[in-house]
Amino acid sequence: MYSKKIQALLKKKKIRIGDRVLVKKIGKETEGILMPQTDAGDPETLVIKLDSGYNIGIKFRNAGIEKSGTRQSKAGKEEAEYEMGKTRKEILKLKFDAKKPAISMVSVGGTIASRIDYRTGGVHALEDPREFLHNTPELADIVNIKRFVSPFTKMSEDMEPDDWIKTAKHVAKELNSGMKGVIVTHGTDTLHYTSAALGFFLRNLTKPVVLVGAQRSSDRGSSDAGMNLICAAHAVVSDIAEVGICMHGRMDDDYCLFIRGTHARKMDTQRRDAFRPINEYPLAKIWPDGRIKIKNRDYRKRDDKGRVELDAKFEKKIAMLKVYPGADPDIISYYISKGYRGFVIEATGLGHVPTQARKSWTEVIKRHSKDIPFVMTPQTIYGRINPSVYTNLRILYRESGAIPGGDMLSETAYVKLGWVLGHTKDMEKIREMMLTNYAGEITQRTLVGTFLY
C-alpha cells in the first residue's frame, strides 16, 4: 500500500494503479505502468513496471508523477491487469461437462483457491469454479462442479470452531441436495483440525467429503494445486464415503494420499507432502490418471442413500496443554478460573505427566477430575497412551481420573472433546464417548508399517 500522501496525490492527478505514467526525478525520467506497492515494500516508494517487464522502485521524495502520453501495449496492459487480480474474459467461457458426476465445491479459502492480489498485498479468492477449470482443465473430464459455495474465506490460522460448524452446515446441505460428494478447499495450516471436525459433525455419511489444499501458490507452473485438485476430484467420485484430506503423497508429482480426516497431520511447514497419516495407513493412494489403490480397508462404502445428519454441538471452553520438564500445573487452575471445562494434555512417552515431581500435575488433575475431563494424548505424535505399565501411569489414570486418549492425535482429541462436551456434561458419559470410536479416530491395532509413513 502507498502512503496516504501518495494516495492523495494520485487521486488529485486522477492517476490510477495500472495507468501508464512518467516519473520525473532529478534529471531522470522513468516511464512504465504504476503498480501497487506490496505490504512488504516501502509505502513511500513508487513501483513502476518497465516495458522490459521488470518492476523497480523509485522513492517518491523529490519526484513528480504524471500520466504518460504514450500508449501502453495491449500485452503489457493485460499483464498488469492480471497481476492485479482481474479474471480474464476467456476464463468465463469455460464449461463443465453436464454428463459428469455432479459435485459441489465449498471454498473457505487457502492458497489453493486464491491468487495474490497486489492491490492489497494479500490474497484474492477465486470466486468461480471456472477459474479452477482454467488452471486445471482435467477437472472437466472427472466431475461437474455444479455448485460452488463460499460461505467465507479465511486464512487457515484464523479458523475457529464456529467456522468448522459453518463449513459442516454447507457441506451437509450440499450432500443432501443430491450431489455425489463435496470438495472443500481450505488453507493447509489447520486443515487437519477442520477435517477432524467434519468427521465428528457429519453423521450417517454415505458420500465422500474431500478436503484439499496447496503448499505452492497456483501462480506457478510447479504448483501442487492442480494435481491435488485432480486427485481430489477422483476421490470425491470414489466409493470411499469418508471425510479425508487429499494432497501430495511424495515430493514427486506422482500420486496423492487420501487420508482419513481424524488421522491426518501437517508434518512439515512447507513441503508438498506435508500431510501424513498418523497411526494408520492412508485410505488410498490416488493417481492423477484416476487409478485408486486402497491402502486401508477400514472405511465406509458409498451407498448414496439417506440424508447426512449435521451434529455440530460444540463446547468452545476447552484447552490443549503440553507438559514438559518444568511445566507448572498452576496453568490448569488459571484456565479453570476462566471457565474452561475440559483439557487435552499432550503427555510424554506412554502418557505421563509430572506425578511425583515437586509440582505434580497428577495431583492437580485428581483435584478437578470429578467435574472436568482431562484427556491424555501422546506428544510423541506416533503411538498409543498406555494407562497401566508404570506406577505413575496407574496413579494418573486409575486413581486420579485422567482419560487415556488411546492413539488419538492431540488435534483430533481436542476437536472431539469439544464435540463430546457439546453433547453431555455427565462425566461418565464424557469418558465413555471419548473412548468410543465415532469417526475412525481410534484404531484397535497398532500397525508397525504406519510409523513415519
Add this chain to the structure above:
Amino acid sequence: MALDYKKLGMKCGVEIHQQLATRHKLFCKCSAAMQDKEPVFEIRRKLRAVAGEMGDVDAAAAYEMLKNKVFRYKVYLNETCAVELDEEPPHPVNREALDIALQIALMLNCEIPEEIEVMRKTVIDGSNTSGFQRTALVGLNGWVDTGFGRVGITNVCLEEDAAQILDKKKKSVTYGLNRLGIPLVEIGTAPEIHEPEQAKEVAEKIGMILRSTGKVRRGIGTIRQDLNISIAGGARAEIKGVQKLSLIPRIVELEAKRQLELVKKGRKVTRDVRKALPDGRTSFLRPMPGSARMYPETDIPPIQITEEKIKQIRKNLPELLTEKLEKIMKSYNLNEEIAGQIVSSGKTELFERLAGISEPKTIANVLTRYSKEYKIPDKKLEEMFRAIGKKQVPKETLEKMLDALSKNRPVQDVVKIAGDMLSEEDVKRIVKDVIKKNPDVMKAGRPEKALMGLVMKEVGGRAPGSLVMKIIMKELKTSFS
C-alpha cells in the same frame, strides 16, 4: 566485398550471462561450487501451464506441450536443499551476490534503482523447478565506450542460474539441481552496435570489467554470450551460445548477409532464435518466443538500496584489468605477454605480494606457466618463495623444486634443494678467486667468456648462469676502471 553496415541499417546487441563466484547460492545456503560428483537421489515433477502466466505463448499449446512431459531432477547432497526442490520459499537474497552485481552495474555506469524488486520470470522448459526464474533489475541506463562510439547498457540483472540439462528424451528431461540457484548477472546492451568488430569489442570490454571484480566464476559454462542482430527490412535474430569472442565479427557478418540475401529475394525474415556454430555460422533453433510473463516474487521483500550503500560500493570499485596490466608492466618491467598472463590468471595480488620478495620474472613464470603444469596450490608456492627470498635459483633447480613440491614434499625440504645454492656473495668470492688465480685470462680478447667457463666449473650448477655472468661483468668493470 565488405558490407556497408551503416547502409544496411545493421543493429546488434550483446547479452552476457556470467556466474558470480560466491560461496553460496542466490536464495539459499547451498554451496555454489558445483563440486558434488554424484547425485544422491532423483525426484520427478510435472509443470502446468497456468492461467495468464504464458505471456504471448498460447496457453493451450503450452498445456498440450507440458501434459505428457516429466521432468527428472537430480539432487546433490551439498548443492541441493528444499529451496531448489521448490519445497521451501527462497531465503533472503545473498548479500555477497547483490554487492557484486551492484559493483558491476556501477562499473558499467548504470543507475541503481532505489528499491530493487525481485521478479518471477515464467520458464516452462523445466529448467527451474518452480516454473519461474527469480530475477531482479539492479542497474539500468548505463554505457560502455568503444573505438566506434558509446554503446548503452540497458540492463544489469541479478538472477538465479537454471538447472543443468543432463539428458533429454521424448517424454522426459533430466536436470541436475546443482547449478540451479547459482548467482548470475545478465548484462544486456542496447541495439546500438553497428559494426561487427564493435560487437566483439563490447563483449570483450564487458568481459574485462566482469573479470576485474575478481568475483566472477571462471571456466567452461560460467559465462555465456548471446547476440541480437537485425538489418533494415530484416528481423531480430537471437544467436545463442557464442563460444569464442573472436568469432563474434564473423557471426555478425554472416547473419547480416543471411538476412540481406532473404531481403533481396523478397522473402520475409522471421524472428528466430539461432544457435552459434563453431565456424561462425548459425543454425535455426526455434521461433522467437513472446516475452515471458514477469510478476513480483512475493516471498522476497523489496530491497532498499540507500545512497550510502552506493557510495560505499563506488568507493571500493576494483581497478580495471587493463589498468592493472599497465601498472604491472611498468612497475616490474615485464612485457605485455607475461603481465597479461598474470592479470588474466587472476593472480595479480599474489604476484604483487611475491614480487617484493623474490625475482619478479621468475615469479611471473611460475605463476602463469609452472603452476598449471605442476598443479601446486598458490599457498604452497607462496610459502616456498618466502623461504627462498632474494636468492636466485637456476631454471633446472627451480623445476626440481616445483617437482618436489607437486609431490607433496614439505616446503622446508624443498627449500633445501635451493639451500645448496650459492649466494651472490659466494659467487662474487669465487669470481674474484678465479681472476686472482688466472691473471692470464684478463689479457684475452673477451675475458668474460673464458672466465665464465672457469667460474662455472667451480660453481657446478649451484648458481644460475645469468647471475654468474652479471657478477663477472661487474668484476671486470671494477678491475678495468
